[in-house]
Amino acid sequence: MIAPLSFAIIGSGPSGCYLAQSLRRSFPESEIVIYDRLASPFGLVRYGVAPDHQSTKSIQAQFARLFERENVDFAGNIELGKDVSLEELRSIHHIVVLATGLAADRVLSVPGENLPEVYRAGRLTRLFNAHPLEASEIPKFGKSVAIIGGGNVSIDILRLLIKQPEDFLNSDIDDAVLGAYFQAPVSHIDFICRSNIVNAPSDPVMLAELGRIRGVQFICNSPIDLSEDAPRAALARARAIKELIAIDPGADIRATVTLHFGWAPVSINGEGRVQNVELRSVLDDRPNLRLDADSIITAIGFDFDGGDWHGLGELDANLQTGVLDYGLYRTGWFKRGSRGTIAENRLCAKAVAEEIFGSLASFQPLMRPGYGGLSEEVRAKAVDYSAWKRLDSAERNAAAADRSRRKFPNHEHMVAIAHNKPTQISFNPVPNNASTKQEKTMKIQILFGTESGNAEIAAEDLADSIKNDGQKVEVNDLSAFSISQLQPDTMYVLLCSTYGEGELPNTALQFYADLSDVRPDLSGVRYAMFGLGDTFYTETYGQGANKLDHKLAELGAQRVGEIGRYDASSWEPVGEAAVAWFAGVLDEVAASH
Template sequence: MGAGPAGIYAADILDKSDADVQVDLFERMPAPFGLIRYGVAPDHPRIKGIVTALHKVLDRPNIRLLGNVDYGTDLKLDELREFYDAVIFSTGAMADRPLDIPGADLHGSHGAADFVSWYDGHPDVPRTWPLEATSVAVLGVGNVALDVARILAKTADELLTTDIPANVYEGLKASPVTDVHVFGRRGPAQAKFTPLELRELDHSPNVEVIVHPEDMEFDEASITALRASKQIDMVVKTLQEWAIRDEDTRPKRLHLHFFHSPAEVLGEDGRVTGLRTERTEYDGEGGVRGTGEFHDWDVQAVYRAVGYLSSHLPEIPFDHVAGVVPNQAGRVLDLDENQLPGVYVTGWIKRGPIGLIGHTKGDAAETVASLLADADTLTSPKHDSPHAILDFLAGRGIPFTTWEGWGKLDAHEKSLGEPHGRERIKVVERDEMVRVSRG
């Protein structure tokens, strides 16, 4: 269940195994690729290039895509068991992890995941976004935080080379934002973004990236981390270069702040009017502590990019604190820590929203190894004909989409972009996606 990278990698590994398998990939959306289509910023073409490899997997005859099918609504676990020996859940993480500070629920305080879904044209979110602020705060220093900051800071015309839908272009075009402030609670050596993501911030001719020299502090643990990791060293060197360079004259500014912990979202009449942060310092044990020194920032919107959270799946045990399905090497465990027969997980629903897309391969390999080791204990399905599930879905009136249907939608989106010199323009409306796919 789930045709994003995690589900497709699992299907790939299963198909390449010695087992005689037929894999059906169910997807809630009418289109495949999950996070690649609806979680990666549109100006990341090389990351979206992963689609080429995933496409080759879905081209195989033993792997079948069944899109626009929602687990828990269109299909239940017991019903799936009637058609399959085993079920792997790879539903990812699309919700925002909450941030427990005063004012987080004010109008103008947004979850990053919601904003990402909007600018990526997710069909289940509103078509408009309240881009009214001139100065914006982004909380967090991971790759998602940088994506959000970059999309907010760039001009809409810079994104016309991407697949953004018309409603997103119009929304960003009208945005009055001039300053975007990104806040990290710890120091530069503890930032979670990659060197590539960081350097991309400085590629826009319209956005000046500003790093404050006073934030370039390092304790013994930071220096050890720099020496041990080439990636951390590259991030810090880039930040240090930016901290000492002369000011630019680009019309928009993207500020990177470290040692600032969000303490309160300030508001008036129910709306965001500012952000209060507490200055932090190294605690001598590899972490940071508050100094009692507070700073109020004049911002009119706050974006919380403090992590994604998976959603509870019906009939499947769930750890609401960790935001994952309890499992052992991918085998789902019930409340008594006994294995739920024939049910497995992979991807972020298994291990939490950490790591890059490539890390998902190893995760899927572990889950598939567990499934194959259990093969002799799995219960055979009641219906073993490949057409049985198609008849079942059709009988319920579920307008499911297929891999062939994705080919039609893919061609349609490219045809929309062609007159404008763009590779594609993404279709947003679910009904339209289904109509084109099934047409």
């Protein structure tokens, strides 16, 4: 048995937090410290997710649990290479994991790319999100913009530019930046994607979301009709585009958006400023196309900075392993490049954690001081989690009534607020609302299917509540649970999210497939169902839980109570929603006896 280790994770975004979750499960007694150069945790979720997508940002509640309940330490305002070297961190911690993400926008490598009106999507997203280390100069977009990319980030930028001020209700957008933009908003956007509609990297749901914005006319000159055997996502994408161009914007058209698929940039042209962009057809021999534009926005992904990275040499992506050196690992985009969603970073973190665990057979740790081995000066400047909570409270209190928070765009200001007079920060656990009528001998098994981790949060909070009431309960990911384990003497509580076009999350797919293929007789099996979704996506809201419910009922299982519903667009913590719902389920159980 290896003595408790000391882990350092560099970067507090999704990759770092997911890794800390996995490590904490395997190493419950070890020190885990998450370092970040900023005074705030959560990285990409806070500053990279578009400010009007609060349901995506709600995953911060899951990550907050690490610091509030899982004994993971946050050390903000400590910059690698400035306050502490990588070599020093490796000398005081047993294992160091790099989870810094990628911030450098990938370049187009075409003539004219360095003209002053060529902007990068990463910088714009950080600007609208009030990133404290981002230059606050407002871009001069002009009336006509060409967005080159085609993926979800490019759709984020498109959406931000065509929305009206009232469309940012309950967001955390930087109002100073927003106000400056609306002094001269864009009136025409050319959206340029290298791939055709079948292979475009955009999420059909995000394309469909554009149709909710009033006063915008959508045009698409590319072929839209696909064969019936085209991939499901491609058909959904084509359907979303058809619905966009069918929208009647009315008489008051504020902006037009023209979608171009199958075109790649050849050059950006202009004398001292952007005047147009020349495109070539990727898929056929159509003549080149030249589009007038006052500015260009590139959104073609992110890349490594290049050069010697803190003594490790020049790094690039590695899909096979997170190992960099003995006791040194990496995860997330910093491991595999800018591919995949936030949810995919969770799978990557699990794989790296398994690599770390698997290496311990040959690991011979020396005594390491951990975080306490840093100099007193560095530790004094660090923003710990209690200091962050002070800053978090200040942001919420400073917010206007129609904003979720007001982020401060100045790093020194944030640190000053965080380092104010210390106050006691306490975490209020989820209230125990479970019914006292429950059967004391009833076995309860909680099963969750999740993509980003919200269902797992709800499962753990619900389990804590049940345990506090003296009941035994087990929690399992559906991906690790066999249908052969379903038994009549156990009450199953399933918590299931929805993914993409109303699909089951990845961790529930095999369970559902096994039910469909084996078709076991589930007579006598009782279950309760709780669905997680987002009412913003009306057509697909809660469909994951519905599919699972229908399949179980089809095979003879009996549902107890109504299907619970959690809306990620609400401000209610998912765990509290699950606990409140389950109290009603227990009343149903008690009433049946």
